[in-house]
Every structure is written in structure tokens, then in C-alpha cells.
Amino acid sequence: MPTENKPADPFGPSGRTFHIHLSVRGALRDFSKRQLKGLFRAEGRRECTADEAKDQLLEAPAQGKEVLPFGPPCEGFDFSGNGCPGHDNPPAVVNAHDLVSMEIAG
Numbered sequence: 001m002p003t004e005n006k007p008a009d010p011f012g013p014s015g016r017t018f019h020i021h022l023s024v025r026g027a028l029r030d031f032s033k034r035q036l037k038g039l040f041r042a043e044g045r046r047e048c049t050a051d052e053a054k055d056q057l058l059e060a061p062a063q064g065k066e067v068l069p070f071g072p073p074c075e076g077f078d079f080s081g082n083g084c085p086g087h088d089n090p091p092a093v094v095n096a097h098d099l100v101s102m103e104i105a106g
Helices: 024-030 050-062 096-105
Strands: 021-023 067-069
Touching (some): 024 050
16 A cells, blocks of 8 residues: 655644745846836836836845835845744634534534
8 A cells, every 4th residue: 555755844833924026137037028017116106107117126136125015015034145043923812612513413
């Protein structure tokens, strides 16, 4: 009978969350004008033009930013290239009602 080979859970019992980020150099190299248009929002919440987005991306390495977060930066975000360090998910909350239901069912 074959045995199932399950590796240890690398993300822990409750899992981990990783926030995605954008490589500045990759976007400058690979994004078309169509993809750059609306990538950022300018003052007044208006979508930026492709040229404005390119200017923003060209400014980032001068500020020491190799990657940019999608959305607000999370705790511990590393702009120098590593991005999000990962965050442990809180354990699932079990209320007293669930515990009683499990005892009755078991």
C-alpha cells in the first residue's frame, strides 16, 4: 500500500500572508505605455498618464526603492528588494458554542 509523503507545513499551522510587490526595474523594462497608464494615482485621485507613471518609476531607485508595494506598505516592508517579510496569520478563533457542538458530535 503506498504511503502518502506529506512535507512539513512551511507556513505554520495557521499559515502566513505575503503581500505582493512590483519590481521597479522590471516595470520600466517590460511595461508598455498601455500597462503604465493608470498604474499610480496622482493628487486628486486621478489616474496617472503613462509618462507620469514612468517618471514615478524612474524616481524610485534614486530614493533607494527597488520594489514598490501594491497598496500601502505592510509592517517590515523592504523597499531595497525583498518586499514583504511575511506575516503569521492569527490562529482561528474558536468560540464556546463550537466547542460544545464538537463534544456532542464526537
